Amino acid sequence: MSVKEKLISIQKEIEVVCNRVKRNPASIQIVAVTKYVSVETTEKALNAGLIHIGENRVEGAVQKWEALHESGIWHFIGSMQTRKVKQIIGKYEYLHSLDRLSLAKEVDKRLEEGQVMKCFVQVNVSGEESKSGLAPEEVIPFIKELSTFQGIQVIGLMTMAPFFDDAELTRPIFRRLKEIKDSVMALQLPYAPCTELSMGMSNDYRVAIEEGATFIRLGSALVGRE
Ligand SMILES: *Cc1c(COP(=O)(O)O)cnc(C)c1O
DSSP, X not given: OOHHHXXXXXXXXXXXXXXXXXXXXXXXXXXXXXXXXXXXXXXXXHHTTOOEEEESSHHHHHHHHHHHGGGOEEEEOSOOOGGGHHHHTTTOSEEEEEOOHHHHHHHHHHSOTTOOEEEEEEBOSSOOTTOOSBOGGGHHHHHHHGGGOTTEEEEEEEOOOOOOSSGGGGHXXXXXXXXXXXXXXXXXXXXXXOOEEEOOOTTTHHHHHHTTOSEEEESTTTTOOO
């Protein structure tokens, strides 16, 4: 199947899920995760009508951006080393993996006056050791500390669920992330509207949508692996 065909079938799936839980499919953005594929395949994804492109490593991120930046909106979704931040500043509009103050500080420092980075604070809801992100109870104190950084805008929270054969098992994790998001939203911090939820990948996006995802990050099911 071509990327276009896969996109059409995923869009149908999204519609079915949205009907079930009475959500508007237009409230869900698909981030095409291109980390396993070439620039050529990424271009096909853009030509198929995808706009949001996600990369998790700085090298690939810069390479894809340089080749194709005019046609996409760029999301950095992987863990970010502080010393590499400058390479994506001014290129990547979204950062899904804000997980420490030193990273916020570096992003803020590298941005130009008046520029902002749309950030998701990454939360390790499942507590798996292999996953990065803040523990749930650390999220609010962390976000409060971001008030001094003019360029950091916390648009939402992001998580990665563990892989389960039965995607249903991810539901409590997504539900918890939404609860934490709602508690941040309730603080009404001007720099942290926190209205968005970046959650759901190829195997568990349906459950994530049912639990309120607004950005789903799809790699293998959408653009494949090469
Ligand atoms: C690779 C990756 C994805 C996409 O994974 P698939 O299971 O291939 O859809 C989503 N989010 C992050 C952070 C990733 O690293």
